[in-house]
Amino acid sequence: MLGDSQNLKLYQEVLLKINDIIEEDKLTIGDRLPSERELAERLNVGRSSVREALRALELLGLISTRRGEGTYIEDHNSHRLVEIISFYVLRNEKAKKDLLELRKIIEIDLVRLAAERITKEYIQELEEILKRSEEKVKSGEIPLNEDYLFHKTIALASDNKLLYKIWNMAIEYGKTILEGSLERNGRPEVSISEHKKIIRALKDKNVKEAEQQMRAHLAKSEFYA
Amino acid sequence: MLGDSQNLKLYQEVLLKINDIIEEDKLTIGDRLPSERELAERLNVGRSSVREALRALELLGLISTRRGEGTYIEDHNSHRLVEIISFYVLRNEKAKKDLLELRKIIEIDLVRLAAERITKEYIQELEEILKRSEEKVKSGEIPLNEDYLFHKTIALASDNKLLYKIWNMAIEYGKTILEGSLERNGRPEVSISEHKKIIRALKDKNVKEAEQQMRAHLAKSEFYA
DNA sequence: ATAATAGGGGTGGTCAGACCACTTTTAATT
DNA sequence: AATTAAAAGTGGTCTGACCACCCCTATTAT
Numbered sequence: 363m364l365g366d367s368q369n370l371k372l373y374q375e376v377l378l379k380i381n382d383i384i385e386e387d388k389l390t391i392g393d394r395l396p397s398e399r400e401l402a403e404r405l406n407v408g409r410s411s412v413r414e415a416l417r418a419l420e421l422l423g424l425i426s427t428r429r430g431e432g433t434y435i436e437d438h439n440s441h442r443l444v445e446i447i448s449f450y451v452l453r454n455e456k457a458k459k460d461l462l463e464l465r466k467i468i469e470i471d472l473v474r475l476a477a478e479r480i481t482k483e484y485i486q487e488l489e490e491i492l493k494r495s496e497e498k499v500k501s502g503e504i505p506l507n508e509d510y511l512f513h514k515t516i517a518l519a520s521d522n523k524l525l526y527k528i529w530n531m532a533i534e535y536g537k538t539i540l541e542g543s544l545e546r547n548g549r550p551e552v553s554i555s556e557h558k559k560i561i562r563a564l565k566d567k568n569v570k571e572a573e574q575q576m577r578a579h580l581a582k583s584e585f586y587a
Numbered sequence: 588m589l590g591d592s593q594n595l596k597l598y599q600e601v602l603l604k605i606n607d608i609i610e611e612d613k614l615t616i617g618d619r620l621p622s623e624r625e626l627a628e629r630l631n632v633g634r635s636s637v638r639e640a641l642r643a644l645e646l647l648g649l650i651s652t653r654r655g656e657g658t659y660i661e662d663h664n665s666h667r668l669v670e671i672i673s674f675y676v677l678r679n680e681k682a683k684k685d686l687l688e689l690r691k692i693i694e695i696d697l698v699r700l701a702a703e704r705i706t707k708e709y710i711q712e713l714e715e716i717l718k719r720s721e722e723k724v725k726s727g728e729i730p731l732n733e734d735y736l737f738h739k740t741i742a743l744a745s746d747n748k749l750l751y752k753i754w755n756m757a758i759e760y761g762k763t764i765l766e767g768s769l770e771r772n773g774r775p776e777v778s779i780s781e782h783k784k785i786i787r788a789l790k791d792k793n794v795k796e797a798e799q800q801m802r803a804h805l806a807k808s809e810f811y812a
Numbered sequence: 813a814t815a816a817t818a819g820g821g822g823t824g825g826t827c828a829g830a831c832c833a834c835t836t837t838t839a840a841t842t
Numbered sequence: 843a844a845t846t847a848a849a850a851g852t853g854g855t856c857t858g859a860c861c862a863c864c865c866c867t868a869t870t871a872t
Contacts (some may be wrong), residue, residue, distance in 0.1 A: 372855070373642055374671060375692070391848040397823060410635055413825085417598055417639040419645035424675050426607045428727040429824045430864030446599060449606045451650050451663060451749075460749040467696050467750070475692075522674075528753060570785060597826070622852060633827040638854085654853045655835030 369558050372407060376415035379405050384435065385422055395425065395433040421447065436452065438527060448535040458539045465532040466580050469513065472529060475520035477572035480564050484519040488512065492554065499550045512557055521565075552582065597632060601640035604630050609660065618656040620650065646672065663752060673760040690757040693766045694738065695798055697754060700745035702797035705789050709744040713737065713786050717779065722801050724775045737782055744789075772773065777807065 370378075377573035380401065390550065398416070402409040416433060419425045421443050429431045452458050476484075491512050510533075515524045556579040563571035595603075596801050605626070616622065623641070627634040641658060644650045652658040701709075716737050716788035720730040726758050735758075742751045781804040 377646075377671050378674070381671075384678075399823080402856095410638075410857090411855065413635075414639055414642040414855095416824095419639065419675070421643035422646070422672065422675075427824065429862065430822080432823060432864095443599065446602050446606075447647065447649075449603070450644070450647075453609075457748065460747045463684045464749045464753075465745055467700075471692050471696065487861085511645075522685045522688055523682065524689045528689075624852080627827095635828090636826065637828095641853095652853065654833065655837095657852060657853080676819085 367534075369496060372411045372413040376401075376405060376407060376411055377418065380419075389435055391435055391437045393435050395432075395435065396577070397432060436516045444531060444534040445538055448538045452535060452539060461532060461535055461539070465536060467530070468525065468529045468532060469516075469580060470521045470576055472517045472522075472525060473576040474569050475522055475525070476516045477564050477569040479521045480519040480567075483517055485565055487515050488557075488564070491515065491559065492557055495550070495554050495557070499554065503562065504550055505554075509553065515565075516560075526547055553579070557580070595696045596645065598639040601626075601632060601636055602632060602643065605640060605644075607780075614660055616660055616662045618660050620660065622657060649742050669756060669759040670763060673763045677764060679759060686757060686760055686764070690754070690761060693750065693754045693757060694741075695801055697742045697745045697747075697750060698789075698797045698801040699794050700747055700750070701741045701793055702789050702794040704746045705744040709740055710790055712740050713782075713789070716740065716806060717782055717786065720775070720782070724779065729775055730779075734778065741785075741789075756782070778804070780783075781807070 382393070383389070383401075383404075384486070395401070396404065398409050398412050401412045416425060416427060420427060423436055423438050423443060424514060425433050426436050435538065452461060491508050495508040496511075497510065498505040513529075517529045556575065559575040560572060560579065563575050591782050605620070608614070608621065608626075608629075621629065622627070623634050623637050626637045630637070638793050641650060641652060645652060648661055648663050648668060649807065650658055677686060716733050720733040720737075723730040723733065738754075742754045745751060784800040785797060785804065
C-alpha cells in the first residue's frame, strides 16, 4: 500500500488501520465504528492517538461522532465544518476570486454531464422546482432555496459524486465570502426563464445548448462576479 | 462569523480561535504557530484539545508539525497524507470512475484557462519540458516525469490555485488506483506530438484549439479510460 | 400486562500529568 | 573564538480521571 511508511506519525498509522478495519469488517456508510476504547485496544495505542485520527476524519466529513452513541461512517458529507476550513483556505482576495471562478467552471462541467445522463426523475424534479419558483415569484418572494435546489439537482444529475462534492464545497466556502448576498442581482423572472431554457436543453440531451444556456445564466449573475 | 456556534465541539472552537490568532498575529505561509502548550494556555483549554485541532489541519495539509521545532503554516500543500485520505474516499469502483472522469474534466478546464492567461515564462517552461521529453525518447526512455510536469505546468498557468489543487488531488488520489500504471499506453512520440500541438494553441491563446487538442490527447490515453 | 421511571453500563469529550524523542538555545570547556 | 555539553523548549504518545450524554435493562407504578 503506502510505499514508505517509516515516517508516519502514529495518528496517520491509525488512520490506515481504521481503514483496514472498515474494509475487514465490511462497514459501509452509516455503520458504526468500534468505540474509541476498543480501537485503542485493538490497535494497541493510546486513546488520544485514536481520537487524533478521528478528529482528522471528522473534519473531512468522513465520519461523525456523537457523545454517548459512537462514531459513524459518513458519505463524505458536507456540513458546518466546511465553513471552518474555508477560513483557512480563503485567506486572501485571490483565493476568493479563484473560488468564484471555480464555482462557475464546475457548474458548466456539471450541466454538460447532466445533459448526457439526466434521468426522468431528475427532469421531473427540476420541473417541480421551477414550478415552486414561479409560485414564489408570483407571491412576491425571492425563490432562493429553489435556485439552490435547481443547481443542486443538476449537480446530482451529473452522476459524478466527486464533482458534486467539489461543487458543494464551493457553495459552502462561498457562504463565508458572500455573506447575506445569496440574494441575486438578476430579476427572478429572468432567472426562471433561463432555468426553463436549461431544463429544455437537458431534456433534449443537448450538451452544447445546456452549456450555452448555463453560461448565459451565469454571465447574468452578479453572484459569480 | 459562524451563525450558530452553540454546538461546536471544543476542537472546532479551537480551530476557529487558531484562525483568529493567525489573523491577529498576521502569520503567513511558512510562519510558525505558537507552541501547543502556549496555545492551550492562551485559549484556556487542554493540550489534547489543541492537538486534536492541529491533527485535523495537518491532514488537510494546512499546517505541518515537526518534533522539536513547532507547527508551521503551509500553503495547503499536497503531501503523502492525501494518499491516506484517498483510501477513505475511493472505496468503490464508482468513486474510482468518478475520479478518472473528474481528472479529465479538470484537465480541460485548466487548459482553457491557461490558454487565456499563460505567460511567456510558462510557455518557455513547457518548451523545455518538451525538449527533455524528446531527448528521453531518443535515448529509449519513457518521459514519465516530463509528462507529469507538462500537465502540472499547464495547471499552474491557469492561475487558479483552487483548480490546481483539485487537479493535484486527483493526481495523488489516482496514484492509489493506478499503481504502477503511470505507464502510458500511447506511444511516446505520439504524446510528444500532441504536446506540441497543445503548446502551439497555448502560445496562440487559442482557447478552442487548446481544448480540442487536449481532448484529443486525453482521448488517446488509456490512462483516463 | 403495559407504561413509565430509575439505574447501570457504555460512549464520546476534555483535562492533567508523565515521560520520551528531537531540536534549538544557552552555558561551559577547550 | 570554536567546540562540546547541558538545559530548555517543542512535539509525540500514553495513562488515568472525571464529566455529559445515550441506550438498554430492570424495577416500579398504573
